[in-house]
Amino acid sequence: MSLKVLVVDNHPMILKLLANFLEKEGHEVMTASDGLAALSVLEVYTPDIVFVDLVMPNIGGDKLCRIIRSIPRFADLFIVILSAIAAEDDVDYQKIGANACIAKSSIKAIQKHVLDVIHHLANHSLSSLEPVANLEDVQYRTITRELLSSKNHFEAIINNMSEAVFELTPEGTIIFVNLAALHLCSLTEEKLLATNLVALFAEDDRQNISSLLAHPERLPQLLEDNPPTLFNGKHVSLHFLELRQDDQPTIILIAKDISERHEAEQVLLANETRFRELFNNMSSGVAVYEAKDLDASDFIFVDFNQAAERIEKIRKDQVIGRSLLEVFPGAREFGLLAVLQRVWQTGRPEHHPLSLYTDNRLRGWRENYLYKLPSGEVVAIFEDVTARKQAENNLAIESAMNGAVARISRMIISSDSLKDISSALLEELLVLTGSKHGIIDLVDTKTNKLLAMAFSQKIGELCAVQEENGTFVHSPHGLINWVLENKTSLLSNSPLTDYRVQGNSLGPESPACLLVVPALFNNELLGIIAVADNPRNYEKRNLDTVEQFASLFALAAQKQQAQDHIAHLAHHDPLTGLINRHLFPDRLAQAMILSQRHRKKIALLYVDLDKFKQINDAHGHLAGDAVLKEIAARLQGLLRDSDTVARMGGDEFVVILHDIGSKTAIKNVAKKIIDTIAEPILFHETHLMVMASVGISIYPDDDKQIDSLLQKADRAMYQAKKANTSGYIFYEG
Structure with missing residues (x-):
């Protein structure tokens, strides 16, 4: 039965x-x-069955399943999760809308279980399917769980942001939303994903949004003065940012609901006349002026309410009858005098925007609304927004911080290189902390040196960073060394005299101020971050910022360690450390290429241990493991650096000899291997003895194909074993 399949x-x-x-x-x-x-394919193609990976860019498998299930014509489509993380206990494929699940392993195992699912689907016997197929072939689940935990951690950071976050393709298609975005739009994730951003806005705003998306060179851009309106009537401020990952641009949109503020401003403008009449009952400061002369060179105070007294810290009787410039000498520089003159002359009300007023007595941020009364007097309604300005500054810092954390988090989740993450992280930190210089180091536990992943020139010079084999390294000293030894953050606005330097500063060119923070993961020291030379002294919030980014760097470093460990385990035998049967064909293929290039032959020696089973039976598997590790060490010590030895499984090893000039040279190596293996192996005061049989094939004389060449060496080895001489035999066709 032929089926339509989407993979x-x-x-x-x-x-x-x-x-x-x-x-x-x-x-x-x-x-x-x-x-x-996949969603684009499903617009024109109706499959019978879909196989879906879970971890993918541009809408992952779990979200794809939910979107498919929300489309009526795919309500009965059979969906199979095909993923390496399917073995995790918390993966509930039915909850996301899938019908079956296959854990990834070898391609042969995947093919077998894929055919099994198709067979059950064709025969309507789905009830007999395993809950998660192919679990028996999955390994390294603990490491996978740690990586998933890191991914979930970063998603939790983004989902706990107060601002709505959207990730868009360059065309404006939504590929990621956080929880705040769902709340803002009052839509489910399935409805938002794969939707074009323009469709979320009211008709009057769509052209403006489309134009902005069509010109990415204009990014970053903030839309706030004339806030656009969503389809649900909410007014929002929009901050568009461009994000590039491996030359694949996406757009990050941070949106904030400002409906309440917008509506309040509209109400204030619409009811301006009423507020004039309520002068004495207003909580805002109100001052009433009349022109001093026909040229309005200055203005005289006519009235001054209680809120104005409180805000300006002056009594009404100290103001009435006096001129503006006499009471507030900074009014001209502040810009209020010019606004009063324009309103008096034109009769049109004006908003004097948020500005800083200062004189010898006062300093604070003020916002003024001015209009002219029918009597010719000018009214100024003003607010002391010093506290709000400080809050806005803090909010801007927090927003910038959240945006930076989101960008770095996405790089970590996307498995960007640690060097790229470090460069981006340092760039963000220098901006957020106002620092001129900085360095991000990874701790090399083998040498106790610091590997500089990203650094500015001055810090590099002060730390004596040097290049060694393509890597920038330096030795810790001074305050940096103190932080490493104590695993404790440090804020110093006088590094030269800091008691923790202990006579070993960064030198005569030491920075004016310094922040140094350890990057810890589960209390393990992975790296260190230092920034220096803020024009002002560093504050506690600067330290908090660096500590948060140090946590991100530690997570990125730990993730890289886990990925490196997984890659090593995938290609090396865990017992002996030798390359395994999965990496061996690649090494043999490389040897064949070099052989062709240099017109040299290579030899393949298939080594099988004799009497190994008796050791396991008599002394246990620990003894057998000790023998295998010792044999691997002896083979590595016997061969040249250019040669290769692999463990194929059990007690079988294969050796690749490069640049072979004659069979005599091969015989000599084979004899050494046999003699070396035959030497006694000490295990718990017991001498264990094994022998070896060696089968030899030669490239290109015996064959030019990897599998055939290995089979012929294997066949020759069995001939040597049957001869019962513990010797070697060349393959003869």
Whole structure:
């Protein structure tokens, strides 16, 4: 039975292999590399079954499943999760709308379980499917869980932001939203994802939003003065930012609901006359002026309410009858005198925007609304917004901080390189803390040196950063060394005299002020971040900012360590440390290429241990493991650096000898291998003895194909084993 199949996976090799396999089985196959591409395919294609990876860019698999289930014509579509994290206990594929789940492992295992699902679907026997297929072939679940925990951590940061966050494609298609965005739009995630941003706005604002998206060179851009309106009637301020990841641009939109403020401003303007009549009952400061002369060179106070007395810290009787410039000598520089003159001359009300007033007595932020009465007097309604200005500054800092955290978090989630993350992180930190210089280091536990992942020139000079084999390194000293030893953050606005320097500062060119923070993960010191030379002294909030970014850097470093560990485990034998059967074909292929280039032969020696089973039976598997580790060490010590030794499984090893000139040279190596292996191995005061049989094939004489060459060496080894001489035999066709 031929089925229509859609395969969605961001791994191009899995996508290609699975598509080719299903097509050979007689099925019609369409593919997509991410959730957004899959939705485009589903607009014109109706499959019988969909295989979906979970972790993908541009809409992940879990969100894709929910979107598909929200489309009526796909209500009965059979969806299968195909993912490496399917073995995790908290992955509930049914909750996201999937019908079955297959854990990723080897491609053969995947193919087997894919056919099994298709067979059950064709035969209407779905009830007999396993809850999660292929679990027996999944490994390293603890590491996977740690990576998922890191991903969930960063998603939690974004979802706890008060501002609505949208990630868009360059065309404006929504590919990510946080919880605040769902609340702002009053829509579910399934309704928002894959929707074009323009469709969320009222008709009058769509052209402006479309024009902005069509010109990314204008970004970043803030729309706040004339706030656009959403389809649900909410007025919002919009902050558009461009984000580039591996030359793949996306747009980050941070939106904030300002409906209440907007409506309040409109009400204030609409009811200006009423507020004039309520002069004495207003909580805002109110001053009434009349022109001093026909030229209005100055203005005389006619009235002054109680709120004005409180705000300006002066009594009414000290003001009435006196001129503006006499009572408030800074009014000309403040701009109020010019506004009074214009309102008096034109009769049109004006808003004197938020400005800083200062004289020898007063200092504070004021916002004024001015209009002319029919009597010719000018009224100024004003507010002391010093506290609001400070709050706005703090909010701007917090918003910038949240935006920076979101950008760095997305880089970490997207598995950008640690160097790129460090460069972006340092750039953000210098702006947020107002610092001129900075450095981000990774601790090298083997050498106790610091690996400089990103640094500015002056700090690099002060720390004596040097390049070694393409890596920038330096030794910790001074206050940096103190932080490393104590695992404690440091804020110093006088580094040269700081008691913690202990006579070892950064030198005569030490910075004027310094912040140094350790990057800790589960109390393990992974790195250090330092910024220096703020034009003003550093404050506690600057330290808090650096500490938050140090946590991000520690998470990025820990994630890289986990990824490196996974990569090593995937290609190396955990017992002996040798390359395993999965990496061996790649090493042999490289050897063949070099052989062709240099016109040299290579030899393949298939080594099998004799009497190994007896050691396991007599002394246990710990003894067998000790023997295998010792044999691996002896083989590595026997061979040249250019040669390769791999453990193929059990007690079988394969050796690749490069640049072989003659069979005599191969014989000599084979004899050394046999003799070396035959030497006794001490285990718990017991001498264990094993022998070896070696089968040899030669490239290109015996074969030019990897599998065939290995099989022929294996066949020769069995001939040597049957000869029962613990010797070696060359393959003979």
